[in-house]
Every structure is written in C-alpha cells, then in structure tokens.
Amino acid sequence: MNTHMDALETRDPAAREAALLAALPGQIAHAQKNAPAFAEILKDINAADITSRNALAKLPVIRKYELLEKQKASRAAGGSVFGGFSAVSYGQQMPRVFSSPGPLYEPEGSRTDYWRMARAIAAAGFKSGELIHNCFSYHFTPAGSMMETGAHALGCTVFPGGVGQTEQQVQAMAELHPAGYIGTPSFLKIILEKAAEMGVALPSLKKALVSGEAFPPSLRDWMTERGVNAFQCYATADVGLIAYETSARQGLVIDEGVIVEIVRPGTGDPVPEGEVGELVITSLNPDYPLIRFGTGDLSAILSGHCPTGRTNQRIKGWMGRADQTTKVRGMFVHPGQVAEVVKRFPSALRARLVVQGEMANDSMALHVETTAAHGAEAELKAQIAEAIRDVTKLRSDVHLVAPGTLANDGKVIEDARSYQ
Secondary structure (H helix, E strand, O other), X not given: OOOOOOHHHHOXXXXXXXXXXXXXXXXXXXXXXXXXXXXXXXXXXXXXXXOOHHHHOOOOOEXXXXXXXXXXXXXXXXOOOOOOOOOOXXXXXXXXXXXXXXXXXXXXXXXXXXXXXXXXXXXXXXXXXXXXXXXXXXXXXXXXXXXXXXXXXXXXXXXXOOOOOHHHHHHHHHHHOOOEEEEOHHHHHHHXXXXXXXXXXXXXXXXXXXXXXXXXXXXXXXXXXXXOEEEEEEEEOOOEEEEEEOOXXXXXXXXXXXXXXXXXXXXXXXXXXXXXXXXXXXXXXXOOOOOOEXXXXXXXXXXXXXXXXXXXXXXXXXXXXXXXXXXXXXXXXOHHHHHHHHHOOOOEXXXXXXXXXEOOEEEEEEEEEEOOOOOOHHHXXXXXXXXXXXXXXXXXXXXXXXXXXXXXXOOOEEEOOEXX
C-alpha cells in the first residue's frame, strides 16, 4: 500500500515547487490566449510576472457562482456554452461534455487520464490487471468517466455499474469478482448490506476508493470490519483530482497537477499554514485552464509530510462550505464584507460575525482579534462599529479579543439564530 505511482510523488519539495511555479506563467499566458474569459479577467496581467505564490495571490479568485453566471450569460448571447473558460472546442479534442447542477457545463479533454484520477486509485491499493466495479454515475455528471479514465490509465478493467439496481450490483460482484469498488461510501454500505441480506458472499471485494460524500471514521471502520479497506479522495468536476488519502490515513495528499492555496473566505488572501480557509485551485490542465478557482470548500494545510514517503503538501480534507452569506434584517451580509472591515484596521487580525436572536428580531456582534494597545479599545470599537455600518448598512456590536481566541474552523459568519 505504500508503493507510489511515480517518482513525482516522492521528489524533493523544493523541486516540485520550482516546477509548479515554472509552469505557472505559461499556463496563465495560455489561458489568456485560448480562453476568452481569462483574456478579459487577466487583461492587465503580464503572465511572465506570475512566478511566485505571492504574485499568484494577487490575481482574482473565480468562484463557482461566477463561472455559472458567465456561462449563462454567454449562452444567452449565443456564445460559448463554457462561458469562454474552455481552451478546446467540440470535436476530437473534447470527446464528452458533462453537466453539474445549474446547469454548469464541464468539458472532458482527450488526453489520457484527463481528470488525473489514476494517482488516487493507485493510492487506494488498486493495481494494473485488476477489475474495478465503478458505481459512480455515468450520465450528466462526470464522476463515472473521471474514475473510469483513471482506472484505464492505471491498467485496470472497469465494470460500469453506475448507481441503483442494488441486487444486480451484488450479482455482478459475486460473478465477476472485482478487486474493489469505486463510488460513494453510502452506496457501498447499501451494497454490502444487500449482499448480507441476500446471503451472497463477496470475498474478492477487498478495497475501495470513495468520494462525493463525507466519509467519517465510523463508516470506514464499519467497512473494515466487513473486509473492505476503503480510502477517500477529493475531486471536483471543474479541476479533477485535488487530493487523495493514503495508507497512513493522515490527511489527504495534494495531487501533482494543481497548485493549492487556502484563503480567507470571501477574499483571495492566503491564510497561515494550519488555519482553516477556502480551497483555491490553479489547474495546470491546458484544455480547461482554471486560474485561482474557488471551490467553495473549507480545509487547512497540515504540517509535515505523509509517512508513506509522499512529499507533497497535505490538507485535512473537506471541512464544510466557505460560502457563509446570510441575511440580517433583510440585508445580505457576505464574508467579503467582514474582510473589508478588518482590512481597514492594521491592528485587527481576524474577525467572526455572530448573528443572534430570532429571525426578524436579530442582532450582530463582530468579534475581532486585535493587537491594539491597552487603553485604545474604546476608540477602536467605535471605529470598527462605524466601518461595519458603512460596509453592511447594518448596526453591530463589537467585541475585541486577544489573538488566537477565535475558533480555527474557517467561519467568518456564524448564524446562531433560533429558527423555531
């Protein structure tokens, strides 16, 4: 289980960082030239200048809702269905198109292992020459194809089980003897329960790669008790594989084909290592070159390297959603507005807006970590309260707290109201 797919996984971290940053200017220039949306978004950017993470952090973050809005506007105007973000067009360069809720359309390019899933499948223990029972959906969404193309790149045969038809899934597993399962963890649990109910043994089913849902340790242990060693990965339809679990089970190792940043929700500002924030991905995929794509998911960078010998950074995994927009007294309040208030005060480090009370009778309180000198608190609180009103058009209490006081959970806005 500790074998690696290739030498990229164990290279010197400095060499990896140098390679990623060396590829970055070319990818940005490629996006500017071949993806009309990025030609507009990055029109004032000299790609040759983006050679460091600090320079990358100054580029705008493109969040999923913006991607959807641009796609809809482009389609309404008779333009690209992809909103100008794709660098390839229908034909041999794009064998498939998929749809996510919205609808948001994603292209699939023709390169081998387009979604880069082979690395996660290998880390879960699958090897060339094995049969994989793939229970991700094969229609509309790309999950089925993501896993199948990765399995083929690894040299595996795939049974396209898809979703549903539980008894037939059990029958196929019993007769085909797959080495393992790929799909959501909940559907694997349903299959194992159905097999037990039918009295059908599945002795070949020894491993699994699961994704698309939370995978708590309790469910992992339940599967282990039934002879299935299951691992998880984190991927999206937009950028493919982002990170994957290894036999060490200590966080998720970041894939070799992406640059990952963790930023403060509502902003594009990177947070210190270990602090929870939004995952922002820059993909090195030339067909769909998403630059600083905000996933909307929360995570944090783990310190150190994986005990399996893989040397890339690790993330804690999925820790919730970054979009904490809420409505207070008829007005929407966004995490970006909280960040704007904080930026106005050099002594303010972090803030958390807590909304309390009952709907239509609620109140706000901004808790601010500050290094302000003793005796200056009253004036600072008044200034912050005025800034909140200026930015959000709402009144708020202000509480000053010591650095490190606020919870490290990525929350910028906490809705603590009663909805009864």
